[in-house]
Amino acid sequence: MATTALVDPDTGLTQAQLAARHGLRVAGERPSLVEYSRRLWAYRHFIAAYANAKLVASYSNAKLGQLWQVLTPLTNAAVYYLIFGVVLAQNSIPNFIAYLTTGLFIFNFTQSAVLAGTQSISSNLGLIRALHFPRASLPLSTTITQFQQLLASMVVLVGIVLVTGEPLTWEWLLLVPALLLQAVFNAGVVLLVARLGAKSSDLKQVMPFIMRTWMYGSGVLYSVSLFDRLPGWATTVVQYNPLLVYIELARYSLLEEAPLLNESLTQLWLVGAGWALVAGIGGFIYFWRGEQEYGRG
């Protein structure tokens, strides 16, 4: 750059005027919701690749590798069956093993997504501080990783359900939309806890308690008919518990004689879809509003 000492015509401008004149934008500004969604869509390849990478990486140090994807849910089911099926002998439920594992695997989908989601920002600070990308990519890829895990455990579940004598019917196909609704619900909740967890790492300590309470309120381990003994308003609350709804949808589609808390199937689907919508959209907007805060401090 050779300079002949000409006087700059801009000299009179302040820094802000100079920036405005050349169309510069404020660093780290939050894009509009539409623009943010568009950018996120442009990063879909990254989201998918990152989800896959996480899945591979999580087992890379284990000798049995990705076999754990199937072994972990199986072991879990065996332990709970031992306690609730054999020791406490819940005979009131026909085909208790299938009832228990369905509830357990469906609940575990949300539980592991939420627990991983709480840390999806705080455990990736290196990446966040180094590169600029829509931060929602991280919680979303966490949800996808958990969905991939779910598919493996669904293979196990179908095996268990068939072996325990349930007939294969057309209703099984209803499991697909039920799981998709739950996945959208999970994505919303993961976005929510990702922002909360990014601000305060204390949430990581509290989350297991919340999930444990949620599990007991979702009729995973025992018959949902126990909830009928609660006062009326409490039963209503439990009836609208999203996880109970998704578990009942799965039990309805896979099992023939499982006790259900919600009598009306239409209501189950409506509540399930409603929760997916509310959580999905609400979680996304809530996460977007914090976009410029992630990775700071």
Place this chain on the structure above:
Amino acid sequence: MVDHFDAPTEASATMTRTQERIPTVVVDDAHIIYRVHQGAAGGTTPVAALRRLVKRTHAPNVREVHAVKGISFTAYRGEAIGLIGSNGSGKSTILRAIAGLLPVNRGAIHTQGQPSLLGVNAALLNDLSGERNVVLGCLAMGMHPDDVAKQAAGIIDFSGINERGDFASLPMRTYSSGMAARLRFSIAAAKKHDVLLIDEALATGDKGFRRRSEQRVRELREGAGTVFLVSHQLSSVRDTCERTIWLESGVIRMDGPTDEVIRAYEAYANSK
């Protein structure tokens, strides 16, 4: 070369020029205050944590550090600017603010496009192979999968991690720190950036890699970009930058041609 700088702290306002120069980064009286958490004080039990969450209060011992105290300058297209100063003078902080990763508490920072920060701490996934990290890193920078496939081999060659056997297919945790830093630099340098912020990254690697990376920085500048370089190695600042800003305790001490600023800085550092 730019050669007329008057009062150091107002260099950008009094800068001389030939034709219309296009600013890429305008920093206008920026103040940055850090909040540093010194660990939990009010008990670490879940109950205490829950209480803090509900009340939305912060842990009591949060300290504030005023890292940058009113900095103004303008960077133009095609410039390479070195940032020097003692440890803790606010060099890395101002880079992170330009990248949009830290908020300014007062003042403003305007940028053209999205500046990319390239630091040695840019962690990728240590459990994955170098090849997969290349793909992930490129996708994270917003590159299209087709372009990534085309460039992946070139990036690994540039980093030189395969010079001693096939390291690209091994997990990154098996790499030496120099190898990992080289790979990270190669990934970040694979994309054209409007504004590239380099934090100490050129110091990594052996002589051959340093020559290659300095060459790469020069190419990035010629591609109409602006490059900022934070370094304690004055030689690499001298080799790559024609303009240098000297920061000391969060304020600009001098802003001008590299030779002059470095001479003054060396005199200052030796007299301490």
